[in-house]
Amino acid sequence: MSLLEVSNLFVSVDNRDILKGVDLEVNAGEVHAIMGPNGSGKSTLANALAGRQGYSIESGCIRLDSVDVTSLEPEERSHRGLFMAFQYPVEIPGVTNIEFLKTAVESHRAAHGCNEISAVEFMRNLRSLTARLELNPDFLKRGVNESFSGGEKKRNEILQMLCLHPRIALLDETDSGLDIDALQVVARGINEFRSPANAIVLVTHYQRLLNYIAPDYVHVMMDGRVIKSGDASLALALEERGYGWLEES
Amino acid sequence: MADDFPSTNSNISTLLDRSRARATLDQLGIPKYRSENWKYTNPKPLIDSLSDSSSAPHIAPSSLGGAVEILPFVSAEAKGLISEFVGALANGMDTSMPSLNLLNLSAGYVIRTTACGNGESVVRIEANPEHCERVLIVVESGSTLRVIESTEGGNRVIECIVHDGGTLVHTRLQESTDSLDYSALAVQLGSSALYQLDQYSSGTRLRRNDISIDVVGEGSTIEVKGGWKLTGKSHLDTQISVNHYVPRSQSKMKFHGVAGDDSRSVFNGRIFIARDAQHTSAHLNNKNILTGENAEIYTKPELEIYADDVVCSHGATSGQLDEEQVFYLRTRGLTNQKARELLLNGFLQEVIEGDLGTQILGLEPMNLV
Ligand SMILES: Nc1ncnc2c1ncn2[C@@H]1O[C@H](COP(=O)(O)OP(=O)(O)OP(=O)(O)O)[C@@H](O)[C@H]1O
Ligand SMILES: [Mg+2]
Numbered sequence: 001m002s003l004l005e006v007s008n009l010f011v012s013v014d015n016r017d018i019l020k021g022v023d024l025e026v027n028a029g030e031v032h033a034i035m036g037p038n039g040s041g042k043s044t045l046a047n048a049l050a051g052r053q054g055y056s057i058e059s060g061c062i063r064l065d066s067v068d069v070t071s072l073e074p075e076e077r078s079h080r081g082l083f084m085a086f087q088y089p090v091e092i093p094g095v096t097n098i099e100f101l102k103t104a105v106e107s108h109r110a111a112h113g114c115n116e117i118s119a120v121e122f123m124r125n126l127r128s129l130t131a132r133l134e135l136n137p138d139f140l141k142r143g144v145n146e147s148f149s150g151g152e153k154k155r156n157e158i159l160q161m162l163c164l165h166p167r168i169a170l171l172d173e174t175d176s177g178l179d180i181d182a183l184q185v186v187a188r189g190i191n192e193f194r195s196p197a198n199a200i201v202l203v204t205h206y207q208r209l210l211n212y213i214a215p216d217y218v219h220v221m222m223d224g225r226v227i228k229s230g231d232a233s234l235a236l237a238l239e240e241r242g243y244g245w246l247e248e249s
Numbered sequence: 250m251a252d253d254f255p256s257t258n259s260n261i262s263t264l265l266d267r268s269r270a271r272a273t274l275d276q277l278g279i280p281k282y283r284s285e286n287w288k289y290t291n292p293k294p295l296i297d298s299l300s301d302s303s304s305a306p307h308i309a310p311s312s313l314g315g316a317v318e319i320l321p322f323v324s325a326e327a328k329g330l331i332s333e334f335v336g337a338l339a340n341g342m343d344t345s346m347p348s349l350n351l352l353n354l355s356a357g358y359v360i361r362t363t364a365c366g367n368g369e370s371v372v373r374i375e376a377n378p379e380h381c382e383r384v385l386i387v388v389e390s391g392s393t394l395r396v397i398e399s400t401e402g403g404n405r406v407i408e409c410i411v412h413d414g415g416t417l418v419h420t421r422l423q424e425s426t427d428s429l430d431y432s433a434l435a436v437q438l439g440s441s442a443l444y445q446l447d448q449y450s451s452g453t454r455l456r457r458n459d460i461s462i463d464v465v466g467e468g469s470t471i472e473v474k475g476g477w478k479l480t481g482k483s484h485l486d487t488q489i490s491v492n493h494y495v496p497r498s499q500s501k502m503k504f505h506g507v508a509g510d511d512s513r514s515v516f517n518g519r520i521f522i523a524r525d526a527q528h529t530s531a532h533l534n535n536k537n538i539l540t541g542e543n544a545e546i547y548t549k550p551e552l553e554i555y556a557d558d559v560v561c562s563h564g565a566t567s568g569q570l571d572e573e574q575v576f577y578l579r580t581r582g583l584t585n586q587k588a589r590e591l592l593l594n595g596f597l598q599e600v601i602e603g604d605l606g607t608q609i610l611g612l613e614p615m616n617l618v
Binding site for chain 2: 051052073077092095111143160
């Protein structure tokens, strides 16, 4: 059964048409990679799926687990298992990372009718996750992403994903800005998360990440459309030949 | 003109030299709405309320431990200190409200450390609604005093002398109340002294804080943090002026305010650096978030610098909550309302020191498991 189904999605931002009919179907257990030149609409797609205000859906439909979520609030989509790792994670000074994570986890539990998690249990989970991501536990006490380096912010996105157990994770350039070791750590985190019950959509510019996380499908976006889809070999072809040959065809 | 304000308590007033207060009043005049310091706050209700006399008994400051004495103005031991200091500092402020306070005084106390180097002393100054009172704080050389002050309506002037090497840590909790609240605070720092003020204000019909801090000894440090959260029709006006008269001192001031509903938030922060005050470092910042559709924020930083070798910064901003931050939190499952609460909480927590401030502003305690 498809976890995420995007059909014929048209999205405009500030009265500018950005997405011009995107189709995408992601089933449980799959990993999809979305590639494409700068400005082709990859982040717009991710943000529209997450329910960002100002990204107006002109036509088309988004389904999560066969439920139409096109007009749901961002938090409702989150509660239904959608997660987006931001290309540019947001800094929130004053709110500690730990407070943020706890509030996020509690919001999900409340939405599913679960009672509050005990502080001890929450901390135990969190410590094991930070260790897995090789994040210094001090990051938990700092303001959310406040003065984090680019790579630290990306690892923090993955930490949030692992805390929230989404069914479908859209990771928007989570590999950008990571050093070689951090890329491996993050890739390991994503691979451990990967299961037959969930699915991952990776937005990336580089084959590098796909060496660690083998995609089942690769899609190329250009000018607001998915213009080509294929298997992992498509990413290798792009790495070799760039995007030009696709434009011509 | 000053005779329009007869003293209400002859016991106290005979002790005080009121000539300075009268002279200041003659010079500056009675505060008037729309004048320089009273652009957005009408002083009239505050002045009118001076002649109200309170039915509630006055609560004296109390010691919570340490080497400190608390003397009523009427006591014999207080006499010398009163004639030396009372009025001397506050009369230097550029408003005549402290003079009106002196002419209408109903209670006054001296708080003074009595030994140095023996750890810190702690004093609590209770709220005294509708009283007109004055407190003189003397921190002797090398001693440390912590003052926890509550205000909840009334008229209070506090003058503080921090002698060389002394430390005064001042936590001011301004509770929500229906009455009018006026506070003036005048601080003078000797050399290598430290003054730390943490001021938290919740909403009130009308509250005005005039603060003036003078650095007259080298190598001193001032750290001021303030936070407020206004709701309903409350009105808060804070005017602070830090004056560096000598070299090598530093001041850091950070204020965060939230104006909700129909409230009005006024802030004026001034840094003055005299020609001789080389190597001063002074920083002032005021950030405001507007959450109420009809709320108003007026903020103005002022710099007056006559020395050339100084490090100085000041800034003031006001705006709404950052929608980018709201969206980020919502994608993590927080409802729109919860996201906004958390952001405002965090914004105010940035200036909060300890749980007292958290309580006054009704904030969620930090989840630091
Ligand atoms: N708020 C906005 N207002 C106007 N135009 C926007 C807005 N957001 C995005 N766009 C435009 O939409 C187009 C697609 O942007 P998008 O961020 O989705 O590209 P992308 O494929 O993610 O690019 P990159 O690889 O650089 O991250 C770009 O031309 C961009 O300028
Ligand atoms: Mg992008």
